[in-house]
Amino acid sequence: MEYDVKDLKLAEKGKLRMEWAGRFMPVLNSIKEKFAKDKPLQNIRIAACLHVTSETGNLMETLKVGGAHVRLTASNPLSTQDDVAAAMVKYNKIPVFSIKGEDNKTYYDHIHKALGHAPQITMDDGADLVSTIHTKRTDLLEDIIGGTEETTTGVIRLRSMARNKVLRYPIVAVNDANTKHLFDNRYGTGQSTVDGILRATNVLLAGLNFVVAGYGWCGRGVAMRARGAGAKVIITEVDPLKALEAVMDGYHVMPMSAAVKIGDIFVTLTGDKTIIGRSHFQKMKDGAIVANSGHFNVEIDIPALTALSKSKKKIRESAEEFTLRDGRKIYLLGEGRLINLAAAEGHPAMVMDMSFANQAMCVLFLAREGRRLDIKVYSVPKEIDESIARMKLETMGVRIDRLTAEQKKYLAAWEEGT
Ligand code: ADE
Numbered sequence: 001m002e003y004d005v006k007d008l009k010l011a012e013k014g015k016l017r018m019e020w021a022g023r024f025m026p027v028l029n030s031i032k033e034k035f036a037k038d039k040p041l042q043n044i045r046i047a048a049c050l051h052v053t054s055e056t057g058n059l060m061e062t063l064k065v066g067g068a069h070v071r072l073t074a075s076n077p078l079s080t081q082d083d084v085a086a087a088m089v090k091y092n093k094i095p096v097f098s099i100k101g102e103d104n105k106t107y108y109d110h111i112h113k114a115l116g117h118a119p120q121i122t123m124d125d126g127a128d129l130v131s132t133i134h135t136k137r138t139d140l141l142e143d144i145i146g147g148t149e150e151t152t153t154g155v156i157r158l159r160s161m162a163r164n165k166v167l168r169y170p171i172v173a174v175n176d177a178n179t180k181h182l183f184d185n186r187y188g189t190g191q192s193t194v195d196g197i198l199r200a201t202n203v204l205l206a207g208l209n210f211v212v213a214g215y216g217w218c219g220r221g222v223a224m225r226a227r228g229a230g231a232k233v234i235i236t237e238v239d240p241l242k243a244l245e246a247v248m249d250g251y252h253v254m255p256m257s258a259a260v261k262i263g264d265i266f267v268t269l270t271g272d273k274t275i276i277g278r279s280h281f282q283k284m285k286d287g288a289i290v291a292n293s294g295h296f297n298v299e300i301d302i303p304a305l306t307a308l309s310k311s312k313k314k315i316r317e318s319a320e321e322f323t324l325r326d327g328r329k330i331y332l333l334g335e336g337r338l339i340n341l342a343a344a345e346g347h348p349a350m351v352m353d354m355s356f357a358n359q360a361m362c363v364l365f366l367a368r369e370g371r372r373l374d375i376k377v378y379s380v381p382k383e384i385d386e387s388i389a390r391m392k393l394e395t396m397g398v399r400i401d402r403l404t405a406e407q408k409k410y411l412a413a414w415e416e417g418t
Contacts, residue, residue, distance in 0.1 A: 003089045004097045004110065006082035014057070014087030021054035024349035026395035027357040027388060028062055035066030035360070042067035044367050045143075047119035049111060049129040050150065051079035051341050052098045055352035057087065060094050062360050073114035074098035075125035075150075076295075077107045078334065079341035108132070115140060121366050122147035123359060126295050127154040134161070134168060145370035146170040148362045150355065152185070152216065153271045153295035155377065162377050170373040172362040177380035179354045179388040181217050188347030188355075190221025192340035193267060193293040194229065200318035200333045200343040201289060203265070206230030211263035213256065214270035215242040218293060222267055223251060234259050236275075256280055265289045267339070268299035278304035284330055289319075291333040293340055300336045318343035357388045 022029065035041065046063055050056045052074045063070050072094060074080045080100040088094040097110035111132050120143055122129045130147055133140050146169055149155050155175050161167040175181055194205070210231035212223045223233045223246070234252045236259055237243040246253050259266075260280045264287070268275045271294050278301060284290075292299045306312070309322040309330075318334045334342030346352075361384045366373075393400065403411070410416060 001089075001093060001095055002097075002113065002116065003095045004099065004113065005085040005089055006080075006099045008086050008090055010083035011086040011090035014054070014081065014083030014085070015091055017054040017081065017084055018057040018061075018087055021349035021352075022058050025055065025058050025353040025356070027353050027391045028058055028360060030391065031357055031360045032058075032062040032065055035062055039067040040364055041367055044068045044121060044363075045117050045119045046070045046121045046123060046363065047114045047117070047129055048072045048123040049075045049114060050123060050125045051075055051346055052085050052088075052096065053079070053081050053341070053346045053352075054084050055346070055349050055356060057084045057092070058349075059356040059359055060088060061092055062356075063363060064092060064094060066360075066364075068363075069117060070094055071114040071117055071119070072096045072098070073110040074102075074107070075128060076338055076341060077102050077104065078337045079346070081345070112137075118143050120145045121363055121370070123150070123363065124148065124154050125150035127157040130154075130158060130161070130167075130171070134166065138168075141168050144169045146172065146366040146373060148172050148174050148359055148366070149377075150174050150180075150359065151295055152181070152218075156271060158377050162375075167375055167377070170366075170370060170375055171377045172366065173377050173379060174355065174358045174362055177358045177385045177388070179385050179392070180358050180380070184347055184351050184355045185217035186221035186224075188221070188351040189218040189269070189293060189340060190223075190225040192344050192347050193218075193222045193269075193291075194225045196293070196318075196339035196342065196344035197265065197267070197289070197291055197333065200291070200316060200339065201331070203289070205265075208232065208264040209234060209262050211236065211256075211259045211266045213266065213268040213275045213299070214294070215239075215246045216269065216271075218269040220249075222269060222293065223249075227251075231265070234263065257283070260284050260288075263288060266291065268292045269294050270299060271295065273298040274301045275299045277301040278308065281305050281308055281324070281330060284328070286328040287331070289331045289333065290336075291339040292336045293338055295338065297336040300332070302332065302336050305330065305332065354388055354392055357391070358384065361388070 080098040097113040235246040
């Protein structure tokens with residue numbers, strides 16, 4: 001079996017980590033039980049480009065017991081848990097190609113390896129598989145039934161491909177499921193981003209000015225958790241609606257050019273580029289800490305920071321100290337890559353349970369229906385989304401009411417009024 005991981009000797013530790021994560025993934029586990037019985041993915045070839053974590057390990061296991069031939073590569077050079085990668089190879093016999101800290105060339109070599117078995121279904125987190133297939137491996141298109149996409153940034157890229165009529169196979173936007181973005185993006189990113197910043201720095205958040213760039217679901221989550229830790233949270237936005245929401249949620253809202261003068265910690269979660277650039281670094285306070293939790297490492301202009309600096313050194317495991325020409329120091333965390341995965345362990349399993357239950361169900365949907373679908377970006381079917389919400393509530397021991405026949409009739413009618 002082909003694979004490329006850091007060290008198979010790490011496998012035992014990775015296996016325990018997967019087992020621990022699995023304890024918090026009851027919805028995915030119940031899908032796994034069904035898959036083990038029915039084998040609905042028998043002989044389907046799947047290439048997955050996802051963060052290689054203990055939660056992803058549980059998803060890969062689920063697809064494999066469903067009968068699929070899965071190959072896995074990382075969706076970010078810094079997001080691999082090397083022990084988990086080793087465990088998947090050693091114990092699950094899944095070909096994994098990823099090593100934490102790999103350079104860009106190795107990252108893409110690994111993507112090509114994951115495509116080595118001519119996949120029928122692709123699973124992306126950021127659309128790197130889709131873009132590689134569409135630019136460098138168009139020979140694979142003939143066999144491909146469809147793909148899934150995990151994250152906001154990937155969905156934006158794919159919708160742009162569809163709009164420009166270059167997309168060549170249907171995609172299901174897992175990110176758009178309510179049981180995904182309302183929980184994973186908000187509570188998952190919220191907690192794990194703060195976790196990453198704390199592991200990287202061990203600063204006390206209470207009393208600090210904590211600047212969150214972008215008030216989408218991820219930004220909302222980070223702002224909420226930073227406020228909970230006692231920070232004074234400032235939001236920067238370009239969208240007037242989101243900015244207004246941030247104001248009424250009780251945050252200070254201002255442009256980045258004003259926030260840079262007072263911020264102690266900055267986190268970007270916009271999905272766009274150069275959110276913090278040269279002019280911003282020039283105005284930052286001595287000791288400012290800068291991190292990114294958006295998908296790509298383009299939100300912070302690292303070349304500009306480097307150009308403004310006379311020296312830099314690694315001061316902690318996930319923190320670099322840049323000394324600017326005027327003597328000020330700025331701290332960049334996790335090389336500007338997703339700080340929750342670069343310095344912490346990504347979203348907790350309890351929330352990935354729903355995201356990956358959506359992934360598993362959408363792969364099944366593609367295996368069954370994919371050949372009949374038009375080439376466009378689909379939302380997750382409503383029945384899948386709702387069934388995952390119901391299952392999650394059930395596993396949490398939460399019961400809810402059901403509409404009575406009278407209530408259903410009332411909602412469906414228009415006659416009854418004042
Ligand atoms: N994205 C964010 N957190 C993650 C995790 N724990 N596993 C896989 N993908 C993730």
